[in-house]
Amino acid sequence: MRLKDKESVIEKEPWTVIGHLLIMLPYDGNVNTDELRLERVPLWMSVKGLLLQHMHMDTVQMIALAAGEVDIVLPQIIVPRTAEGFRAKVRVLVNTPLIQGCEVNTVGERFGLTLSTTTSHQLIVQHVCVWVTIVMHATSHLR
Structure with a gap:
């Protein structure tokens, strides 16, 4: 492989x-x-609807840290001008429920965080159990 x-x-x-x-x-x-x-799984998280003062890669990284370990935030150089907004690759814990909504302190303000498990490349939602929101947890395990 090259x-x-x-x-x-x-x-x-x-x-x-x-x-x-x-x-x-x-x-x-x-x-x-x-x-x-396998303790963590990488997921792409979309961060949209930010206030102008939050439109910075470092702030998006701080917001994404609430969901897990952050690998990368895109775009890195410029403020996104498309509807896609910022994206962060976050490694979430496999055996704990995904964070569905939480507040994150950013520059003295509270910001509501919703973890989206969709990306522009693929849809990963089918790999999250709808009952306990754990990644790669089969519903058949809930007996």
């Missing part, structure tokens, strides 16, 4: 293949497969 292709694949994760999330983890031949743990 380095450019590898970077493109990693940048656009998570991938959906035949109705399942495809997540890539670093693997070394010396690692025991029983020790590999």
